């Protein structure tokens with residue numbers, strides 16, 4: 001299997017896991033673009049938002065709820081945070097396994113384009 005995020009899900013590659021359940025894994029981004037940068041991913045391999053099907057709607061909702069809970073846990077919700085899906089190469093998607101970026105923890109001005 002070539003997909004690095006599938007390897008992280010299967011614990012074949014190390015990562016700093018901050019949340020895990022049956023369908024979702026959240027771990028720290030290896031190259032953070034914000035003081036707090038967590039990737040929330042589906043354990044099932046889905047390439048991107050482009051491949052989502054109607055039956056994935058609960059999964060997507062749950063990804064966002066996990067992000068919200070992580071924002072509370074790290075207290076970045078007090079100032080504010082960004083949630084982002086990059087979709088496709090042209091938008092900067094480097095890893096073709098669905099992931100939601102949670103970015104925050106700034107103390108002063110908030111960068112407008114930080115991914």
Ligand code: 5GP
Nearest residue numbers: 004015027028029030031086092093094095
């Ligand atoms: P994308 O550009 O695809 O939306 O975001 C991919 C993200 O995954 C990047 O922010 C990158 O730093 C992160 N990333 C890439 N490879 C690894 C890895 O092996 N481990 C972790 N923890 N993050 C990774």
Ligand code: ZN
Nearest residue numbers: 003006045097
């Ligand atoms: Zn994958």
